[in-house]
Amino acid sequence: MVSYFLQHIQYEKRLSHHTITAYEGDLKQFSLFLHFQYELKEPEKADFQMIRSWIVSMVEEKIENRSINRKIATLRSYFNFLLRHKVITNDPMLKIKALKTDKTLPKYIEEKPMENLLDDIEFSNDFVGLRDKLVLELLYGTGMRLAELIGLKISDLNLYNNTLTVLGKRNKHRIIPINKSLVEAIKNYLKTREDITQDTTNQFLIITDNGTQAYPMFIQRLVKKYLSLVTSLEQRSPHVLRHTFATHLLNRGADLNAIKDLLGHSSLAATQVYTHNSIEKLKKVFQQAHPKA
CATH class of the missing domain: 1.10.443.10 (Intergrase catalytic core)
Known part of the structure; x- marks a missing residue:
């Protein structure tokens, strides 16, 4: 289903190439985590606990909260896509919350x-x-x-x-x-x-x-x-x-x-x-x- 999702955001959502590449990378990382930790080959079958474990593992690896939140946003879009296409009946992302981040002002040139x-x-x-x-x-x-x-x-x-x-x-x-x-x-x-x-x-x-x-x-x-x-x-x-x-x-x-x-x-x-x-x-x-x- 990942490939269908990527086609959806490319041809229907018309997201930028940069965004699509980021989504694809996030979903590959998530799939690898599920494969090695749970021997699960289909990311659409992941539940709340599995997703939470992935987030915890990234925190332990000292990945920045802002980067983790982007990956959370990717999963939110992916599971929302699955829900709308009736591939799943319950959204495992409902209880997942974004991590706190420090507000950074946009960088600009004088x-x-x-x-x-x-x-x-x-x-x-x-x-x-x-x-x-x-x-x-x-x-x-x-x-x-x-x-x-x-x-x-x-x-x-x-x-x-x-x-x-x-x-x-x-x-x-x-x-x-x-x-x-x-x-x-x-x-x-x-x-x-x-x-x-x-x-x-x-x-x-x-x-x-x-x-x-x-x-x-x-x-x-x-x-x-x-x-x-x-x-x-x-x-x-x-x-x-x-x-x-x-x-x-x-x-x-x-x-x-x-x-x-x-x-x-x-x-x-x-x-x-x-x-x-x-x-x-x-x-x-x-x-x-x-x-x-």
Whole structure:
């Protein structure tokens, strides 16, 4: 049933490749645990005690609570799938609770380093340079997810209206406005893109040096390479640019609901985490500037 579940989240739920890989890895680990501890080959037959034992074993192995909670979430989705398809009659996850975790604020890059990266650092005027800068401009200028960037097609661009359309989680489309400088960057890139690939069937906007569709590791390496020039943050990923986009908008007074829509969050609660960054920044300003601080 695991393979059916993975097909379900890929083709019906339309989850990202990264998420599907994580789910698959979690379920493989769970299946191995059941096999060696209980000689059980079918994970759908696991009960509450078996699941609890797996969680306890991970705690004893000093695995971070946040990672364990992600695996718990995987099992919750899996057994919910089994329940809806009447493979099981009782959900063994009902009594399983997530472990307590320390709240961590989203990591982001300050405005000045981002300005240095996009305005001061020289990018070559060939295909590679124009593409690399465009990737950074798109991630920081729109807040889109890695999977959304990779899936972005030329037909999703509306350069006349200065907008683009991305396909987000749960197969939902959203329109994101883009500024004029980003529009120009896209136009310049598209001219050189034609020289790299003659494959008219490949309509994905961002392509590799060989003219094929970009893939997660390719973008991750690209982003890390350039962010390393302006920040010492341990995390230098595409998602950090998404956090940076949201935090900078909020710091400059953008409405939280508008940021929610731009990010494609399903609820305001997911967006409110960025308000904590703004509060922390206000505290620092207060401490530095107020005579009684």
